[in-house]
Amino acid sequence: METSGKATDLLSRAFAAVKIYNIPVTLQVTSDPWADWEPVRHLDWHRDDTSGFNLKPALEFKIQPCLDAMANSKMHFTGLNLLVNDDMDTLDELVVFRSFDVEGYFEEDLSVFSGLKSVAFEAPEMLNPVALESMTRIFSLAKSAETISFAQDNLFEKVCGDRYRCFWPERFDISDKILRSIQSDCITALEFKAMPISKTLLSGLFNKHKNTLESVVMWRIGLREGSWIEVLSWMKHNLPCLKKIYLRDLFQALRLRNSTLYTTHDPEICGTISSVIGKKKVQAAFQTMIERPLLDSKVAYQEIMGRWQPHRQVSI
Secondary structure, three states, X not given: OOOXXXXXXXXXXXXXXXXXXXXXXXXXXXXXXXXXXXXXXXXXXXXXXXXXXXXXXXXXXXXXXXHHHHHHHOXXXXXXXXXXXXXXXXXXHHHHHOOOOOOOOOHXXXXXXXXXXXXXXXXXXXXXXXXXXXXXXXXXXXXXXXXXXXXXXXXXXXXXXXXXXXXXXXXXXXHHHHHHHOOOOOOOEEEEEEEEEEHHHHHHHHHHOOOOOOEEEEEEEEEEOOOHHHHHXXXXXXXXXXXXXXXXXXXXXXXXXXXXXXXXXXXXXXXXXXXXXXXXXXXXXXXXXXXXXXXXXXXXXXXXXXXOOOOOOOOO
């Protein structure tokens, strides 16, 4: 169906039918059959059954028909989640070549991305360059986006203890390119996972949205340039609307001498084992991470939550 164009036609009709309901709808395309929207049978499904053991040959392109159908039907989704998870597809060589291209779209076709309120993209380590260019275009067009999520799956691997190693150093510039493409001026939530990030770009993004940011998630992030202590100190004093954070395994990404490769030391910030919610708790979390950055994440979370437990009245 995909190679003949029938998949695009079918999806175009389906999207056009959804339009009549005039309700917020998020489109999620994923290679992970055990994603967070079970029991939805995802468009990217390519296994015989839910056991996941009987693999069928997968088509190279899964995202393209969905984007083409959006353009054809002029369906303005509220959210767009493109999640390519290699962990679930280690036997499928075609996964790393999954691609999509919006280069040939007319301006009226591209307008379907302008109303997106949320954009999420999880990229495999061997992301096709054409897909990267298209994704940066989508991020730049989503000028009303309130939620941005980006992850480079498996970019870092744990080698021993809390020490990580860069798995695909040649892809370090992907995150910077994505961050530069974000044009929205009303972001309330940022989520970054398993990726390197430039302190200059991250600080600029925080500063631009300092009066709107309510939620920040950063997990397994390698910081280039500067210190996480500096970043967290700035966040603590300059993000007045922040009421939810999940910060964990934050380390520095250091270029090896006379090499293009990066390595990491032990995490500079261990963080917390779960999300911290509430402005006062967020401030307490920042204080704990700044004063005791290497405190075990579970212990840190328990201390923060214990510090702000509501007092109960006891009847005598």
